[in-house]
Amino acid sequence: MSNNYGSKFLSWIKSAAGLSIVVTIVVAVVASIASGPYLLVNTVVTGGMLALVATGLTLMLGVLNIPMFAHGEFFMIGSLAAFYVFTPISNYTNENPDSIIVVFGPLIAMAASTIIGAISGIIAEKLVFGPLRRRSTDDWVMNSFLLTVGLSVLLINLHQLVFGADFKGIVGYWSGMPISIYDVFISRDRVMAFMIAAVIVVLFWFFMTYTRTGMAIRAVSQDITGAQIVGIDIEKIVLLTISLACALSAVAGGSLLFMYPSYPTVGLEPLYMAWFVVILSGLGNVLGAVAGAFIVALLKVITVEYIGAGWDFVIPSALIMFILIFKPSGIFGSDVRGALDK
Amino acid sequence: MLLEVKNLDAGYGYLQILRSVSLNIDKGEYVCIIGPNGAGKSTTMKSIIGLIAPMGGTVVFNGEDITGMSASQITTKGISFVSEEMNLFVNMSVQENLYMGAYTIKDKKIQKNRLDFVFSLFPRLAERKAQLAGTMSGGERKMLAIGRGMMSDPKLLLVDEPSFGLAPQLVANVFESLDVLKSQGVTILLVEQNVTKTLAVTDRGYILENGKIGLKGKSRDLADNPHVRKVFLGV
Ligand SMILES: Nc1ncnc2c1ncn2[C@@H]1O[C@H](COP(=O)(O)OP(=O)(O)OP(=O)(O)O)[C@@H](O)[C@H]1O
Ligand SMILES: [Mg+2]
Numbered sequence: 001m002s003n004n005y006g007s008k009f010l011s012w013i014k015s016a017a018g019l020s021i022v023v024t025i026v027v028a029v030v031a032s033i034a035s036g037p038y039l040l041v042n043t044v045v046t047g048g049m050l051a052l053v054a055t056g057l058t059l060m061l062g063v064l065n066i067p068m069f070a071h072g073e074f075f076m077i078g079s080l081a082a083f084y085v086f087t088p089i090s091n092y093t094n095e096n097p098d099s100i101i102v103v104f105g106p107l108i109a110m111a112a113s114t115i116i117g118a119i120s121g122i123i124a125e126k127l128v129f130g131p132l133r134r135r136s137t138d139d140w141v142m143n144s145f146l147l148t149v150g151l152s153v154l155l156i157n158l159h160q161l162v163f164g165a166d167f168k169g170i171v172g173y174w175s176g177m178p179i180s181i182y183d184v185f186i187s188r189d190r191v192m193a194f195m196i197a198a199v200i201v202v203l204f205w206f207f208m209t210y211t212r213t214g215m216a217i218r219a220v221s222q223d224i225t226g227a228q229i230v231g232i233d234i235e236k237i238v239l240l241t242i243s244l245a246c247a248l249s250a251v252a253g254g255s256l257l258f259m260y261p262s263y264p265t266v267g268l269e270p271l272y273m274a275w276f277v278v279i280l281s282g283l284g285n286v287l288g289a290v291a292g293a294f295i296v297a298l299l300k301v302i303t304v305e306y307i308g309a310g311w312d313f314v315i316p317s318a319l320i321m322f323i324l325i326f327k328p329s330g331i332f333g334s335d336v337r338g339a340l341d342k
Numbered sequence: 343m344l345l346e347v348k349n350l351d352a353g354y355g356y357l358q359i360l361r362s363v364s365l366n367i368d369k370g371e372y373v374c375i376i377g378p379n380g381a382g383k384s385t386t387m388k389s390i391i392g393l394i395a396p397m398g399g400t401v402v403f404n405g406e407d408i409t410g411m412s413a414s415q416i417t418t419k420g421i422s423f424v425s426e427e428m429n430l431f432v433n434m435s436v437q438e439n440l441y442m443g444a445y446t447i448k449d450k451k452i453q454k455n456r457l458d459f460v461f462s463l464f465p466r467l468a469e470r471k472a473q474l475a476g477t478m479s480g481g482e483r484k485m486l487a488i489g490r491g492m493m494s495d496p497k498l499l500l501v502d503e504p505s506f507g508l509a510p511q512l513v514a515n516v517f518e519s520l521d522v523l524k525s526q527g528v529t530i531l532l533v534e535q536n537v538t539k540t541l542a543v544t545d546r547g548y549i550l551e552n553g554k555i556g557l558k559g560k561s562r563d564l565a566d567n568p569h570v571r572k573v574f575l576g577v
Contacts, residue, residue, distance in 0.1 A: 212445070215434075215438065215441070215442060216445065218431070218433070218434065219431050219434070219442050222431040222432055222433050222434065223430065223431055223432070225393065225427075225429045226428075226429030226430060226431055226442075227431075227442075228392075228393065228412070228413035228414055228417075229391060229393070229413055229417060229422070229423045229425065230417065230442050230443050230445045230446075230490065230494070231414045231417035231418050231445045231446040231494065232414055232445055233414045234412075234414065
């Protein structure tokens with residue numbers, strides 16, 4: 001029995017997915033030993049948040065066939081919501097440092113960005129995607145792609161007009177001494193950002209794998225006619241998927257407000273990174289997107305560290321293109337061809 | 343009457359395929375539609391289940407006008423469709439596919455009973471319940487598609503060419519399982535290329551040609567009809 005598991009493990013290691021995960025871990029560990037553990041911390045925090053944005057993107061692409069290029073703007077909406085909710089909270093806690101709000105205030109701000117993200121997703125579906133879906137049957141992918149680019153430009157400019165182009169940031173969510181793990185000091189905000197990402201990813205994975213609704217979402221992504229004939233209400237699933245995807249992006253924006261202040265184009269970087277993840281990991285599953293997120297995060301962190309800050313888009317994208325030549329379905333792409341491959 | 347289709351016109355975009363198709367099925371009946379390729383048999387089924395919206399005519403199920411309802415609404419009313427393409431969820435396991443078939447049933451215990459019933463019908467599915475549907479063989483997929491169609495405990499089962507591409511032994515299996523369903527009181531509308539066999543097991547039949555119902559009647563009589571014998575049986 002254990003032999004069986006052993007050989008299974010070995011063949012997994014040899015697969016593209018196993019290989020890339022192992023290489024990632026090794027590189028991360030070696031780089032951290034060479035240049036300092038902050039590399040690992042940065043990778044883990046960035047990767048966790050990237051996982052949220054990228055799973056949203058996978059959902060939009062897999063379930064709705066929308067190549068979403070406005071996903072970063074929901075990150076922006078999330079960071080904006082968190083800023084406006086957290087600013088009064090932090091004013092209050094500055095005057096009342098003993099209040100319980102000191103601990104829970106940041107969570108309220110993040111919850112607000114999640115909810116506002118979900119609501120904006122619903123609005124986007126009702127105003128933009130839904131009407132297009134009812135009118136266009138041919139060229140849906142192209143049309144919806146163009147629509148998301150338009151939506152992105154619109155939201156960026158709306159932000160600029162209504163809230164201004166300045167940086168709207170905060171000093172930090174949780175003050176206090178950094179947490180030390182084996183002599184490595186990590187700010188509380190970073191630890192919390194990672195924990196929030198981890199909790200959401202696990203909950204989301206559980207939701208997609210075991211719940212009736214999560215299974216319905218997967219069913220729609222695999223065969224929409226099949227989903228209809230087992231009685232799944234497609235419109236409802238579409239609305240839910242869009243709001244979920246947007247909420248995931250927005251909560252990432254909200255929780256990273258301490259690193260990325262809100263400004264009109266704050267979403268572009270996470271958007272590009274998330275696209276790298278989706279291209280790299282293929283439209284396999286949530287776990288593939290999560291693993292891909294950490295790989296891309298590591299690539300970025302290492303590039304900045306060893307090559308220079310200006311290169312952090314060049315190297316990852318070049319490497320991803322290189323990998324794709326050998327594994328066009330992405331490293332975590334499923335072995336079974338789905339509806340999207342037809 | 344369980345299903346009454348009256349003067350149904352349907353097609354794709356501006357292309358009309360069905361012209362005033364009328365058919366009806368009583369509770370407990372086993373009815374077939376036969377016809378040459380491209381006659382519109384699948385189109386008839388897709389319009390009944392609501393995958394395509396009829397251009398004209400009415401579909402009444404169990405006394406309720408379901409014309410123009412969405413497929414998911416119609417499924418919830420108690421019609422199940424096993425399509426020619428099967429439309430399985432390829433990245434889900436056999437068991438997950440079956441549970442998706444019971445999507446309209448909320449009660450976990452009933453779901454489990456249905457699962458046991460389908461497994462008793464197709465023991466092969468029970469053996470392979472953890473396998474991904476996309477990696478199953480053609481015959482196993484057919485069984486899975488029929489099994490999934492049964493999971494919702496439908497009043498009416500629409501089956502489109504269940505024996506297509508199957509080896510003779512499996513064809514016999516598929517017909518046997520449809521017999522079992524019929525004996526359990528499920529009403530079945532079957533589309534099949536295997537005309538001899540189909541006319542031998544069904545109660546009544548409709549002959550669909552060029553989007554129109556040509557002949558209809560008892561299956562026994564259709565099997566003796568000179569036109570049917572010439573066109574479909576080659577004698
Ligand atoms: N999605 C579609 N778009 C346009 N035309 C279609 C579509 N599906 C089917 N047709 C056309 O409608 C006609 C009837 O097709 P249908 O699938 O109903 O035939 P059928 O009787 O089921 O044939 P077969 O025995 O080959 O399955 C055919 O001429 C076919 O080309
Ligand atoms: Mg057909």
